[in-house]
Amino acid sequence: MVKTLRESAKEMTAAATARLRHAGLRPTRQRVELASLLFKTCDRHVTAESLHDEVSDAGVKVSLATVYNTLHQFTQAGLLRQVIVDSSRSYFDTNTGDHQHFFLESEGMLIDIPGETIAVAGVPAPPPGLAVDRVDVVVRVRRS
Amino acid sequence: MVKTLRESAKEMTAAATARLRHAGLRPTRQRVELASLLFKTCDRHVTAESLHDEVSDAGVKVSLATVYNTLHQFTQAGLLRQVIVDSSRSYFDTNTGDHQHFFLESEGMLIDIPGETIAVAGVPAPPPGLAVDRVDVVVRVRRS
DNA sequence: GTGTTTGCAAAGTGTTTGCAATTTA
DNA sequence: TAAATTGCAAACACTTTGCAAACAC
Numbered sequence: 531m532v533k534t535l536r537e538s539a540k541e542m543t544a545a546a547t548a549r550l551r552h553a554g555l556r557p558t559r560q561r562v563e564l565a566s567l568l569f570k571t572c573d574r575h576v577t578a579e580s581l582h583d584e585v586s587d588a589g590v591k592v593s594l595a596t597v598y599n600t601l602h603q604f605t606q607a608g609l610l611r612q613v614i615v616d617s618s619r620s621y622f623d624t625n626t627g628d629h630q631h632f633f634l635e636s637e638g639m640l641i642d643i644p645g646e647t648i649a650v651a652g653v654p655a656p657p658p659g660l661a662v663d664r665v666d667v668v669v670r671v672r673r674s
Numbered sequence: 675m676v677k678t679l680r681e682s683a684k685e686m687t688a689a690a691t692a693r694l695r696h697a698g699l700r701p702t703r704q705r706v707e708l709a710s711l712l713f714k715t716c717d718r719h720v721t722a723e724s725l726h727d728e729v730s731d732a733g734v735k736v737s738l739a740t741v742y743n744t745l746h747q748f749t750q751a752g753l754l755r756q757v758i759v760d761s762s763r764s765y766f767d768t769n770t771g772d773h774q775h776f777f778l779e780s781e782g783m784l785i786d787i788p789g790e791t792i793a794v795a796g797v798p799a800p801p802p803g804l805a806v807d808r809v810d811v812v813v814r815v816r817r818s
Numbered sequence: 819g820t821g822t823t824t825g826c827a828a829a830g831t832g833t834t835t836g837c838a839a840t841t842t843a
Numbered sequence: 844t845a846a847a848t849t850g851c852a853a854a855c856a857c858t859t860t861g862c863a864a865a866c867a868c
Contacts (some may be wrong), residue, residue, distance in 0.1 A: 556841095556842065556843090558841075558842070559841085577832095578832080579834080581831080594827070594833095595833090595834080595835085598832095598833065598834075599834090618831075619831095619832070620832085620833085640838080
């Protein structure tokens, strides 16, 4: 049972469409293209620009503004998670589960660390009137 | 032994000047003013804009560009530490020791958590060729 | 005096937005 | 057809930079 390229592409499109419908988002051409790229493989980390480059390189026309909007819509819909590791760029992670990151600043590279791997103990109670939303751990690394 | 306001101000200026000299920075009027504000009290968290507002409110004229430059010079000199919690703003912390933070995003507020309080266990070895630089923990909180 | 630092205004970067044209259901 | 979405270009917020004037030593 060998699949042609066209068949594989069609399957990915169908999967992306289903995923978008399920998330309550209209499966427009642009969203389907972006979702196909994002969820084609396991865990991915993208910036708006990297994703725009990628989609452009694939010969698909999607404006940068739409990439930004789409990344936020996907994030709101729970398909993506925003990762804050850099004060000048936003990263988005296709892994929305509980996990942490290595971050290689010089190359803007993120690497997932599974959620069970790291244990954070001793987080104090927040000041009165505040509640913990989540605990982010960023392991900053450099070339050695 | 009561000190006049003028005497206190003079002492602060002297302390700031000494600190700058020690860090290898020329104690210019602007740097002394900013250092006096920053290191007057214990632990402070500022953005370029908040510090510029503060210095302006104090009736001192320092341009925003100089505030940016100074924050970076102080950081390089080890007097400040940059804290990355927001992808659109840079925060600087007068506490340069080992510690972590609560971050209340809605108000851009940072609160220190002493270094010994939180224990992070199970940080995996980074991929070959990479070395851990430091481990940042951000406890994101919200009003409850 | 000489090299450093400042302030200004301009440029730069990443991101958001208003709105007419297009697309989806 | 009605409502949602897109693309463009303009606007934005934050930050950096080039350079002449001012300053520290």
